[in-house]
Amino acid sequence: MEKYKDYTLDEIQTKRLSEANMVSSSLAIKQQNNALRHGKDVLKSKRVEDKLDALARLGVSVANLAIIAVAVSGEASGMSKLAQGLSLRSI
Numbered sequence: 001m002e003k004y005k006d007y008t009l010d011e012i013q014t015k016r017l018s019e020a021n022m023v024s025s026s027l028a029i030k031q032q033n034n035a036l037r038h039g040k041d042v043l044k045s046k047r048v049e050d051k052l053d054a055l056a057r058l059g060v061s062v063a064n065l066a067i068i069a070v071a072v073s074g075e076a077s078g079m080s081k082l083a084q085g086l087s088l089r090s091i
Contacts, residue, residue: 024068024071024072027068028065028068028069028072031061031064031065031068032061032065034057034061034064035058035061035062035065038054038055038057038058038061039054039058041054041057042054042055042058
């Protein structure tokens with residue numbers, strides 16, 4: 001807290017909010033890259049088992065993106081709080 005002693009409460013909250021947005025954005029980018037990679041794996045796979053595995057991973061990545069989207073939606077609902085907790089679970 002020593003580094004924040006010269007800031008006002010609004011400046012501290014804004015700084016924390018921007019840090020949280022950066023974390024959320026980086027998680028979303030990682031999940032988007034995972035979804036794209038798994039989608040390409042589905043298209044490239046020759047065996048049905050490999051396609052199904054890649055589709056399952058793709059579904060998980062898309063679900064993670066949806067949870068992150070709800071978590072950062074800005075709503076103060078219980079679902080948003082639940083989604084925030086679920087999105088941080090994978091860190």
